[in-house]
Amino acid sequence: MFQVYIVENDVNLNHLFSLYLQKEGFNITSFIDGQKAFEYIDKCPHIWIVDSSLPDIDGYQILSEVKEKYPRIPVILMSERNSGTDRVIGLEMGCDDYLPKPFLPKELVIRVRKMLERTYGGGPASRRTLIYHIKPYMIDENKRIACTDSNIVKLTSKEFDLLLLFIKNPLRTFSRDQILKYIWGQDYFGSDRSVDDLVRRLRKRMKYLRIESVYGYGYRMLNNN
Template sequence: MFCIHLVDDEKNLNEILSMYLQKEGWEVRSFLNGETALQAIQDHPHLWILDIMLPDIDGYHLLRRIKEESPRVPVIFISARDEVLDRIMGLELGSDDYLPKPFSPRELVIRARRVLERVYQQNESKSFHLHPYVLDESKRLIKKEQELLELTSKEFDLALLFAKNQGQALSREQIIAHIWGADYVGTDRAVDDLVRRLRKKLPELRIETLYGFGYRMVFQ
């Protein structure tokens, strides 16, 4: 069983997120401030989920202390400030993911699961060859020859979804459920925008538009 430490000073949100994480069968210990979380660093959980804005110490200081004690433990940052500087600082300090508020609790569960699988998965990496690209599922990398290509988390998830379903028609509803989760609230235009961005970054993928339905990636 995975053990997760959740740090967020919003009591209601903390309780909701804890409930969603526990439903996955994970052991969750929650904290409402940084000082109490500091005392639990030596518990060595499998994953930390940290709010940047805390009432006493900020998440950056807490992240530094966590990495000093357990350099390999993964960390997901959450924050009401969706700023580029926050993302960059978090990554530079060793965070594995960044989720701006507001977000769906289900999205956090999905991201947590992916981080846990990536860090603790014992199986060999599975690769998909989408000529001229090679997609590594476990490492969440995509290459063209020896060049590493940069994709956002959702762009990678979409490429992986297409890779696992080559030749199959995927409706916009299916894509939304897989990428954003069943709790997604919004229009299916988000799918079209995500596909557009993926086509721009990976122009040699053969993604067909199925008008009035969705998309399909044909065999490479």
Template sequence: MKYIIYLVEDEENLNQLLTSYLKKEGWEVYSFLNGSEAHNNITKKPHLWILDIMLPDIDGYQIIREIKAFSPDIPVIFISARDADLDRIVGLEMGSDDYLPKPFLPRELVIRCRKILERTYEKSLNATSENYIHLPPYTINTDTRSVHKEKQLIELTSKEFDLLCIFAENPGKAFTREQIIEQVWGIDYYGTDRVVDDLLRRLRKKTPEIRIETIYGFGYRLVSS
């Protein structure tokens, strides 16, 4: 699976040069020349954003704010020709993972991209810790409470993750709705048990390859593939 990188750089020649270097690494690169184009693609979730701070319309600070609000786990590299110390500090405070002041060598950007991609995706997927549950094609990290399909992060809510772990840690075991409510919502929950059905529906939509079977009149269980 190719990494997908979004590059936002308003200097057209530099944009083309950086895009060329990034594509040589085998990555799928989409480049934008202004903040508006980037803003229109925030919901598409690449593996990495490379973001110039000085843009002709929407500045990089506003873009990273929206990126992190929508998907806080996606890494961002800031690039800028402005005051390096100030931009680095502000960028880190807003959630950037790295900062590269202009001018820089394109190869340095490639190296920094590779390190961030490996740190964010590959190391977590290749780990053999007891905190990992392998439920092909998904890998569940109970320590960071994250789920990946190959190298793609699956965005789950806290309760969706808890429900997934109940089944992943107990393949083949049947659970009643009451048992699920106690483990996910707690013993003090008051309300209809149909909340389980709604939560499971959302989980199935996000992880369609996982087979959770409905046992009519009883509850649910994970079916081994």
């Protein structure tokens, strides 16, 4: 399920937008002040919807911070200042779409859905294959990000590749040689101890994953209940 963050200080509009998006099946987190939203930038939602005119923090500040840290996460900017200049400023700062107020909530839903399809792949089937939930983690294959509810898990490229191998093949046992060839490639001739070190690092970073050692052979990941 896609995580959508809405930053809108008008309580009625905030509730209305959230309601329409929830009916479409999105998981909504809404904020009525920019400062609180600013604290959640590192929680890696799939899309931000931000009002440019907030009472405490300018919406452009949130846009700038999101794009600096996570340039691939789309941001839709809403604004009552319906001028070409504001639109240009927003686009120059990296917003992916611009909605001048007033607009129909259904238009917002359509724009969000289209933006998510362009960013993460079209259609429900492809979305299901890109997002994995393994308690307490959410793994986004497209963005190559692993998160808990409160933090991003920092993984190297090979650690993330190993994670994907395990979560796409639960309960399957892989030999060290199979993992070595999958992660490092067929032409790699290093020691299979590299696999042990990689598994050790992944276990350390994601301590709630149930990665089981198979003595003298390799590893498998058990289901997280």
